Amino acid sequence: MAGRAGRQTRSGRQRVTDQNAPERAYTDFSQSLSYGDYLRLDTLKAAHHPITGAHDEHLFITVHHVSEVWLELIVRELRAAMTLLEGGITDAPLKMLTRVVRAQEQLTNAWEVLKTMTPADYLQFRHAFGQASGFQSASYRTVEFLLGNRRAVLLRPHEHRPDLHGPLEADLNAPSIYDLALKLLAERGLPVPDEILNRDLTQRPELNETVLESWLTVYRDPQTYWDLYELAEKLLDVEDNFRRWRFNHLTTVERTIGFKAGSGGTSGAGYLRGVLSVVLFPELWEVRTRL
Ligand code: HEM
Numbered sequence: 001m002a003g004r005a006g007r008q009t010r011s012g013r014q015r016v017t018d019q020n021a022p023e024r025a026y027t028d029f030s031q032s033l034s035y036g037d038y039l040r041l042d043t044l045k046a047a048h049h050p051i052t053g054a055h056d057e058h059l060f061i062t063v064h065h066v067s068e069v070w071l072e073l074i075v076r077e078l079r080a081a082m083t084l085l086e087g088g089i090t091d092a093p094l095k096m097l098t099r100v101v102r103a104q105e106q107l108t109n110a111w112e113v114l115k116t117m118t119p120a121d122y123l124q125f126r127h128a129f130g131q132a133s134g135f136q137s138a139s140y141r142t143v144e145f146l147l148g149n150r151r152a153v154l155l156r157p158h159e160h161r162p163d164l165h166g167p168l169e170a171d172l173n174a175p176s177i178y179d180l181a182l183k184l185l186a187e188r189g190l191p192v193p194d195e196i197l198n199r200d201l202t203q204r205p206e207l208n209e210t211v212l213e214s215w216l217t218v219y220r221d222p223q224t225y226w227d228l229y230e231l232a233e234k235l236l237d238v239e240d241n242f243r244r245w246r247f248n249h250l251t252t253v254e255r256t257i258g259f260k261a262g263s264g265g266t267s268g269a270g271y272l273r274g275v276l277s278v279v280l281f282p283e284l285w286e287v288r289t290r291l
Contacts, residue, residue: 048062060125063114071107085180086180119255130263142171147177147238147242148177148204152202173202178235191213193208196208196210206282207283208283216287232284239279246272
């Protein structure tokens with residue numbers, strides 16, 4: 001056949017390669033969306049605005065942009081999973097949480113690219129962004145709030161932007177994904193104290209012995225509570241990956257700026273070391289010790 005070249009594979013089957021594919025591809029986009037139109041690539045690229053001529057500022061912006069896009073995906077998946085969990089559905093949320101876990105892996109891998117930037121490279125453009133810091137990332141804070149790591153003070157950097165502050169404040173006052181998991185435990189007849197079900201949602205959860213006993217029941221008999229067991233393990237995967245991201249961030253920060261203060265006004269590496277000790281789902285970790 002004209003334009004096609006065959007190649008005999010080891011299995012004897014012929015794999016056809018189409019040498020003329022580019023000639024047959026669609027080329028007229030005067031009436032329909034092209035790749036770049038659909039993805040709004042002009043807008044995407046326009047957001048990339050280095051302020052200095054420093055070579056590594058491009059990398060710095062790229063890694064932040066890519067991270068923000070993954071964070072938005074994570075927010076979307078978490079919200080969808082939470083809506084289903086609230087309705088008592090546990091199977092579909094597992095798939096969404098698996099996607100969250102995979103996206104977190106991408107976020108964590110991004111450090112490998114950024115780590116090719118040396119402290120001297122960074123200092124070439126550090127002056128350009130003043131007090132801007134990932135500390136002010138609304139997407140990151142949303143992920144944290146949805147997972148239950150909350151403090152009202154973290155809303156403050158968003159006060160000048162009601163469009164960001166409003167949704168964050170709503171998330172601060174709504175059940176986290178872990179609160180929804182505990183509600184499911186209670187609905188299955190496993191004891192969860194009222195003070196936990198009606199707790200102050202603006203605070204991080206603390207370990208509760210009765211809740212721990214309920215998770216122990218699940219972990220001692222996974223066959224009976226399979227969906228709750230799977231949900232718990234998936235949440236643990238999410239927290240595990242979150243810790244990896246935090247640890248890689250801290251290491252990257254230490255190798256780039258050492259123990260200088262952060263651009264966002266915190267102590268820098270000291271602050272980030274502190275957040276490493278945050279536990280999102282305390283009973284799910286403690287259950288391992290007690291089993
Ligand atoms: C060399 C590159 C980086 C340095 C030196 C750096 C430094 C820091 C420092 C010192 C802080 C503490 C807050 C403050 O600024 O005072 C911080 C917070 C933060 N950074 Fe970075 N960062 C870097 C890259 C990134 C990237 C690529 C992301 C991706 C989104 C990111 C996201 C965040 C977030 C979300 C926080 C808040 C963490 C929390 O409050 O728990 N950072 N960063």
